[in-house]
Amino acid sequence: MSLKVNTLKTEVLVQCTEPPQAPFQFHLHGEPIKTVEHFTYLGSIDTQDCSLNMEIQKEDKLCLTSIWPIVRDRVFSNNNLRIGTKAAVYRIVISILLYGSEIWTLHNCKKRILENFNIICLHNILRLSWKDKTTHDELYNRTQISSIETIMAQRHLRWLGNTMRMPEHRLQRRILYGQLAGGNKSQTKELKFAYTVIFWYIER
Structure with a gap:
């Protein structure tokens, strides 16, 4: 065969x-x-240039054209549903929007686009308008939903934890613990990728 x-x-x-x-x-x-x-x-x-633009546009289009109208009309606009129920449904929307985000590396402009969508949805869940002048922290506290950057950080760290627990021969773990093959140690600072990412989140 x-x-x-x-x-x-x-x-x-x-x-x-x-x-x-x-x-x-x-x-x-x-x-x-x-x-x-x-x-x-x-x-x-x-893509050829390793850009995430098409990936984000695909996820945005899926949420805005297929999922968002249904969730907005049947869930967010339903006065008989509690805020907790609406937030639980919205978490499913977030999981679709951020599919594969464990390995994303986003620029600030892309983060702002995703966060703006998140804020609009939180306003709809609480039935608020721009005239209410509600802070983002208040939206997060009332809906028990974090910012997009926080959610992505949790996904990144969860992915790191799963990869670090893999057997040593697995390719993902070997790349994660990879070091520079050559160069002066004082110049290259052979920091392992895993520790570099973890320290970056701790510093933030």
Whole structure:
């Protein structure tokens, strides 16, 4: 029994630190393989420049077009539901919005976009308007829902804990505990990635 690769269903995604001088060409058994700028793998979008823009836009579109109208009309606008019930439903929306965020590295502008969506939803849960002049901390306390940055930090640390408990031969753990192969120790400061991330969260 042998494995046969279907060239019509196979795509190649090239990720480079610098733009290539000429487009890459890949062939299998003399047949060319299509080179793409992005493709979806295990539900997440991988791109040539390793950007998260398309991934966030996909999650935002899913929440805003498919989930948000239903939740807003049937849950947030329902006066017969308690705040705790609405918050529990919204946590499901957050889990969809932040799918795969355990390994995200976001810029501040992307964090603000996600946090603005979070604040709008919290206002809807509490049936508040912009005229009420409610602080973000009050919204978090009344709904028992944290900010997006806090939720992502918890997800990152949970992922780190799961990876650190893996057997030593697992690739994820080897990368997490990886060190620089060369260079002067005083210059490279061979800090392990795991400890670097943990110390960063502690300092914050």
